[in-house]
């Protein structure tokens with residue numbers, strides 16, 4: 001049984017994939033966990049499993065982060081429960097299928113809200129408490145796509161993830177400059193086993209990616225938690241993903257763009273076979 005820390009981690013997108021794994025790994029370290037996503041049944045089941053296995057407290061909050069009031073509502077629930085947040089994992093996310101031309105603005109706006117504004121708003125509203133207690137650990141789940149050149153399809157995804165990486169680096173530097181024990185880390189996974197590609201309808205296309213490009217959620221999450229504990233502003237889990245991000249930094253930009261576009265084109269072609 002883990003030694004209880006009485007710390008609380010708030011994890012968004014905890015009903016599946018990386019978020020559920022973050023919840024298990026923080027609980028295994030003796031942290032209490034507040035789980036939020038839209039699917040209440042999934043959250044409730046995960047909370048029961050975690051309480052049984054790790055004997056930590058759980059709080060379940062069903063919220064759609066696309067709603068402008070969702071962050072305030074999550075924070076109000078935590079306040080009512082008398083809990084403050086020591087760790088924040090901004091993990092909820094998905095990809096918009098279709099192209100930028102064929103998706104209406106309401107869809108794009110929701111996407112920006114869930115993957116960009118809500119994580120930043122949560123960090124902003126939780127930071128004063130973290131500063132007061134001089135402790136905070138924030139993990140923002142970004143992506144290798146925040147480093148690689150933009151390609152056709154998933155048009156906003158890479159730019160939003162790039163923004164999250166820069167935001168995390170700056171926030172980490174801000175906290176360090178002020179002398180607070182607050183760490184912020186951007187976790188940049190590559191292809192990871194989860195429901196992500198089922199939700200955005202790209203499972204068939206992604207099956208064209210070789211097995212060695214895929215990672216399981218467990219080591220990805222472990223890398224994120226380890227990095228934030230050590231105070232690393234960015235972590236790219238896995239040798240393959242590290243190789244990809246290094247290449248994107250050293251290749252001439254037009255060559256990098258051409259390689260990425262060709263790779264996307266081949267994967268689209270392969271999924272039509």
Ligand SMILES: NC(=O)c1ccc[n+]([C@@H]2O[C@H](COP(=O)([O-])OP(=O)(O)OC[C@H]3O[C@@H](n4cnc5c(N)ncnc54)[C@H](OP(=O)(O)O)[C@@H]3O)[C@@H](O)[C@H]2O)c1
Nearest residue numbers: 013015016017018037038039065092093191192194195196
């Ligand atoms: N899987 C990959 O290959 C990969 C690679 C790089 C980065 N990432 C990033 O990793 C993070 C986690 O994704 P995943 O792979 O674990 O995908 P996943 O298995 O599909 O899980 C996504 C989570 O986000 C939640 N979510 C989606 N829309 C939401 C909304 N409007 N409001 C609240 N919660 C919402 C989902 O819960 P509900 O549906 O219950 O709301 C679910 O818990 C994302 O930020 C993603 O961009 C994934």
